[in-house]
Amino acid sequence: MVAIFRYICVMHKRKIFVFIVLFSLVKTYGQTDSTFVDNKYLEDQFYFSLNYNLLVNQPSNFNQNGISGGVTLGYIRDFPLNNRRNVALGVGLGYAYNAYNQNLKISENGLYEIISNDDFNSNRLTTYAVELPIEFRWRTSNATTYSFWRIYTGVKLGYVFANKSKYTDDIEIIKVKNIDEFQNFQYGLTFSAGYSSFNLSLYYGLNSLFKDAYVEGNIVKLKQFNIGLMFYIL
Numbered sequence: 001m002v003a004i005f006r007y008i009c010v011m012h013k014r015k016i017f018v019f020i021v022l023f024s025l026v027k028t029y030g031q032t033d034s035t036f037v038d039n040k041y042l043e044d045q046f047y048f049s050l051n052y053n054l055l056v057n058q059p060s061n062f063n064q065n066g067i068s069g070g071v072t073l074g075y076i077r078d079f080p081l082n083n084r085r086n087v088a089l090g091v092g093l094g095y096a097y098n099a100y101n102q103n104l105k106i107s108e109n110g111l112y113e114i115i116s117n118d119d120f121n122s123n124r125l126t127t128y129a130v131e132l133p134i135e136f137r138w139r140t141s142n143a144t145t146y147s148f149w150r151i152y153t154g155v156k157l158g159y160v161f162a163n164k165s166k167y168t169d170d171i172e173i174i175k176v177k178n179i180d181e182f183q184n185f186q187y188g189l190t191f192s193a194g195y196s197s198f199n200l201s202l203y204y205g206l207n208s209l210f211k212d213a214y215v216e217g218n219i220v221k222l223k224q225f226n227i228g229l230m231f232y233i234l
Contacts, residue, residue, distance in 0.1 A: 041085065041143045042078040043234070049073075049201050051228030053098050057208065057221040061114045063103055066122075070098035070226060076133060086142075090135035096158065100125045104220070106165040106176050112215045120169040127182075131158040133190060146234060147196040156203060158186040181213040188223075192230045201230035 051070040055062075074094020081087045101124050105113040115123075135154035142148075163182050167174040188205035205224035213220040 041141075042080065043085075043088065043090075043137070043139065043141060044078045045076050045090075046233045047072070047074055047076060047092070047094070047230060048233070049228045049230040051098070051201070051203075051226040053100055054225040054227070055100060055102065055209075055222045056225050057223050059104075059114060059215050059218060059220060059222075061103075062222075063117070064101060065103065065117055066101035068098075068100045068102070070096065070228070072096040072131065072228075074131065074133070076135065078137070084142075086139050088137045090133070090137050090152065090154070092131075092133045092135075094131040094133060096127075096129045096131050098127045098129075098224075098226070104215070104222075105167050105174070106179060107174055108176050110181060110213075112181075112213050112220060114215055120167060123165075123167045125165050126163065127160045128162040129158045129160045129186065131156055135190065149195050150199065150232075151191075151193045153191045154189075156188055156190045160184045160186060179210075181210050183207060183209055183211045186224070194230070197231050197233060199230040199232065201228045202226070203228075 049072045051072065053068040053070050055064060055068075072094055074092050076090040076092030079089045079091070081089065101122070103115050103117055103120070103123060104125075105115050105120070105123060106125070107113075133154065133156045135152045137150065137152045139150040140148040141150075160182065161184070163177070163179055165174075165176045165179060185207075186205060186209075187207060188203055190201070190203050192199045192201040194200055203224065203226040208221045208223055210220045210222065
């Protein structure tokens with residue numbers, strides 16, 4: 001997991017640094033008056049996660065290789081459901097980058113092949129999406145506590161606005177952008193739990209990444225299963 005985070009940070013270190021600095025300033029600004037108690041407080045939050053991406057429902061002889069990582073970030077609006085304000089709904093808007101290193105070769109003519117790991121140098125599928133997380137939220141927060149336990153669960157809707165595949169071997173390089181067989185609309189279940197800013201996060205996709213993609217006459221039913229470390233910033 002450390003290697004995954006290091007890889008993602010190298011690829012996106014400038015964006016991640018700016019994101020963390022800006023949101024840390026927001027958090028600091030929001031806590032400058034320690035004497036003020038807001039009994040109508042909201043847990044509106046910016047979020048940022050580093051993920052390890054798995055693919056499930058794999059076809060025969062399919063496997064992942066190397067590091068498959070992702071980054072998500074966004075903002076969630078809090079809607080308390082009780083007087084104590086420790087139970088709430090959260091609705092947000094975010095961005096997600098995900099990469100999958102695997103042995104499913106995608107050609108421009110819509111041909112899909114499972115190839116041996118010994119026959120190519122690299123093969124990566126990359127997606128870029130906007131997301132709408134909807135959460136049922138339970139926490140131990142109150143008007144004066146900034147660190148607390150939380151369990152958030154719900155669903156996440158996503159639209160993949162761009163995707164690309166790049167295959168490289170000793171003879172050729174194949175690049176395919178905006179794959180016709182890709183399922184742009186994605187949805188799945190989410191779960192996060194932890195204390196303060198540090199939380200374990202899970203996402204399980206309920207629909208497949210591809211539509212009308214076949215390998216040896218069998219439809220490709222690959223789904224996402226992402227495990228990550230989520231940071232909530234007030």
